[in-house]
Amino acid sequence: MEGNKKLDVIIVGGSYAGLSAAMSLGRALRQVLIIDSGEPCNRQTPHSHNFITQDGNAPGQIAATAKEQVLKYPTVRFHEGLAVRGRKTEAGFEIETQAGEGFSSRKLLFATGLKDMMPPIEGIAACWGVSVLHCPYCHGYEVKNERTGILANGDMAFEFGKLIYNWTKDLTVFTNGPSRLTGEQASVLEEHHIRVNEKEVSQLLHHQGQLHTIVFKDQSEFAVKALYARPAFTQHCSIPEELGCELTEQGLLKTDIFQKTTVEGVFACGDNSTLGRAVSLSVSAGTMAGASLNKELIEDAFRGSVTAPGTI
Known part of the structure; x- marks a missing residue:
């Protein structure tokens, strides 16, 4: 292996969560290597908000x-590179990059984020993170009181509608096909003047990611300033699952409050393990992961060193 055998922790993913964990570990004098491919999920988002x-x-x-x-x-x-393989060893773990480089460490931390799966609507990927938004706490203030849409159906559309209504009353739910809202849900939305449009969406017209018109398959159009969506996602990195880490029902890495996965010695933090996708929350989770990793390394060093009372 090319990596330093004395590495305490390899952090796969060098964005907010990974860097936050690295700072905690660096301040704890731990030997740390961050491997990052340079493709954070919010790379085309112009501004970050709600982080003091x-x-x-x-x-x-x-x-x-x-x-x-x-x-x-x-x-x-x-280290700039894409981690593609990992395996458990007697001494800890090994990570291999796409370029064939190998690194070994005692512990692993995955701060690898998620990959959003855009629906087959022309223009939506270019608008993602710019004017097609996932979180009103991150971006809602900037489009407050504007003509806004929600791309969702069923229970998600109903709950999203109630949430976004706090930021704008000029609101339309686009179900992109027949509505799956219950009669009661539809009545509640109607009572609050939240429109429901069941037409199938064909295209989003935009200028450099700034949405201005929704085009439907029947060629009709609807002008909006912003559109909220919660697309499906998958793990950005498959290595944790290959190592045996369990996923939640939502497809997130299962961790405890200390950011430990279900595999001993493997931790995870950031978007890959929480529904709360915000920079501030990723930083917080990274701090916890770094401290927890250091604690575990300390316990490993002292394990077997304490003599039980009454023994020789």
């Missing part, structure tokens, strides 16, 4: 500042 001290800054700017600060700790290294 960073409100309104570009996501890339926040990550660059974090990386600069983390790498001031001499025991932390950063």
Whole structure:
């Protein structure tokens, strides 16, 4: 293996969660390697919000500042590459990159995020994170009181409608086909003047990601300023599952409050293990993961060193 045999932790994923964990570990004098492919899920989002001290800054700017600060700790290294394989060894774990480089460590942390699966609607990928939004707490203030849509159906449409109504009353739910709302749900939305449109969506017209018109398959159009959506997702990295880490019903890595997965020695933090997809929450989870990893490394060092009372 090319990597340093003395590595305590390999962190796969060097965005907000991974960098936050690396800072905790670097301050705990741990030998850490961050492997990152440079493709965060919010890479085309122009501004990040709802994170004190960073409100309104570009996501890339926040990550660059974090990386600069983390790498001031001499025991932390950063490696650009895509991790593609991992395996358990007697001494810990090994990670291999797409370029064939190998690294070994005692523990693993996956801060690898999620991959959003865009529906087959022309233009939606270009608007994702810009004017097609997932979270009103992150982006709702910037489009408050604007003509807004929700791309969802059934229970998701109903709950999303109630949520977004807090930011704008000019609201339409686009079910993209026959509505699966119950009669009661439809009545509640109607009572609050939330429109329901069942036409199938064909295309989103936009200018550099800024949505202005929804085009339906019948060629009719609907003007909107923003559109909320919750597309399906999959894990960005398959290595945790290959190592045996369990997933939740939602497809997230299952972790406890200390960010431990179901595989001993493997931790996860950030979007890959929570429905709360926000920069501030990723930073918080990374801090917890780093502290938990250091605690586990300490316990490993002292395991078997304590003599039970009354023994020789």
